Amino acid sequence: MKKLIIGNWKMNPQSKKEAEIIFKGIVSTAQKQKNADVVICPPYPFLSIFQKTKFSKISIGAQDVSVEQSGPYTGEVSTKMLTSVGVSYVIVGHSERRAMGDTNQIVNKKIINALKAKIIPILCIGERHRDSSGEYLKFIKHQLHECLANIPKPQVSKIIIAYEPIWAIGEKAQREATPEEFTEIKIFIRKIIFDIYNSKLAHNVMVLYGGSVHPENSAEFLVDADGLLVGRDSLIPKKFDLIIKSVK
Numbered sequence: 001m002k003k004l005i006i007g008n009w010k011m012n013p014q015s016k017k018e019a020e021i022i023f024k025g026i027v028s029t030a031q032k033q034k035n036a037d038v039v040i041c042p043p044y045p046f047l048s049i050f051q052k053t054k055f056s057k058i059s060i061g062a063q064d065v066s067v068e069q070s071g072p073y074t075g076e077v078s079t080k081m082l083t084s085v086g087v088s089y090v091i092v093g094h095s096e097r098r099a100m101g102d103t104n105q106i107v108n109k110k111i112i113n114a115l116k117a118k119i120i121p122i123l124c125i126g127e128r129h130r131d132s133s134g135e136y137l138k139f140i141k142h143q144l145h146e147c148l149a150n151i152p153k154p155q156v157s158k159i160i161i162a163y164e165p166i167w168a169i170g171e172k173a174q175r176e177a178t179p180e181e182f183t184e185i186k187i188f189i190r191k192i193i194f195d196i197y198n199s200k201l202a203h204n205v206m207v208l209y210g211g212s213v214h215p216e217n218s219a220e221f222l223v224d225a226d227g228l229l230v231g232r233d234s235l236i237p238k239k240f241d242l243i244i245k246s247v248k
Contacts (some may be wrong), residue, residue, distance in 0.1 A: 003179030003247045004206060004227030005161065006039040006122065007234025008063060008091060009046075029244050030057045036227075036247040039089050042233070044077055051086040061122070064097055067109040078119035090114050091229075093124040093147060095166045104146035115155050122229070123147055124210065125189075126164040129148065130174075130181075133141040137188060142193050154196055157204045160236025161189060162229040164210040169231075173212060179220045182209045186224060215242035222247060 007026070013019055014075035019042055027127035030038040040050070050060050066076035082090065092114065093107035102110075107123070114121040125143045127136035148156065163185050170175040186207045209221045210229030218228060233239040 001226065002081075003036040003222060003225075004039065004208060005036050005244050005247065006061065006089070006162075006227065006229045007041060007209070007240060008094070008210075008229060008231050009040070009235055010040045010063070010096070010231060011043060012144060012235050016046060016049060016101045019049060022235055023050060024235060026234075026240055026244075027058065033057065033244050034248060038244060041089070041091055047082070048085045059088050061091065062087050062119075063091050063094070065090045065092065065110050065114060065119070067106060067113060069113070073221075079113050079119060081119055082119060087119060089120045089122055089160075091124060091205055092160060093143075093163075095124060095126060095164055095169070104143055105149075107147045108149050108151075111151065111159065115151070120158055120160060122162055123207075124161045124164050124229070126211070127164050128166045130165065130167055136155060138244075139213040140185065140188065141192055144189065145196070148193075148196060154202060156193070156197055156201050160206045160208060160227075162208040162210040164229065165191070166212040171210070176217065177209075177211045177218075177224060182211075182221055183224045185200045213243065215239050215246065218243040219246040219248070 038057055039059045039061045041063050062082050065082060066073060066078050068076055069078050088141050092110040111121045111123060125140055130136050146172045165177045167174045189207055190202040193205055206226040207227050208227040209225040213228045213230045230243055
């Protein structure tokens with residue numbers, strides 16, 4: 001199975017010209033990498049820039065999607081809008097979207113909408129705090145059960161799960177997570193999917209790491225991770241290139 005490297009640009013850059021420059025800077029390395037697929041998730045206004053991309057190794061993803069299909073929902077973006085500009089992946093349940101009000105139930109609806117539109121959902125899960133008594137495991141289990149509610153077996157293998165420990169992300173991070181901590185969570189995620197569905201699905205679902213990934217730690221996480229969800233460094237072609245190259 002190839003590794004999957006996803007770049008989440010968040011609310012960056014601030015112009016179409018900058019977006020094009022960053023994208024072109026990533027292309028050469030992504031095209032040469034045989035062991036990884038690359039997905040770039042730019043802000044909505046820049047999605048159409050890459051609609052007719054000829055780079056087979058790079059796919060385009062969106063950073064979010066609406067639970068609605070159309071209608072009077074100011075500021076929302078539907079799955080049909082996304083597919084019309086070549087989007088094949090979408091991030092759902094990112095910690096920053098959850099902080100803005102997305103519940104597990106809303107994330108679940110977004111996953112179902114994406115799957116119906118044949119868009120691959122990248123489901124983000126992760127705890128805000130890591131405690132010594134294991135309560136964080138109960139939190140992750142609860143997230144998965146509610147986010148995967150009513151999703152039939154044939155659809156589950158199409159979902160990508162990205163673990164993002166919130167306590168290890170951003171300027172207020174307590175510390176960086178370790179590859180060993182990710183491995184623990186990956187095993188736990190597969191166990192939950194096994195309990196809900198079966199062993200085949202538990203084995204086939206891709207589990208990515210997405211907590212402050214950078215060139216210095218990417219190779220270590222890729223030993224066990226099926227891929228990476230990269231934030232800030234995906235906007236710096238030289239650093240993102242190094243992360244892509246760390247796939248062995």
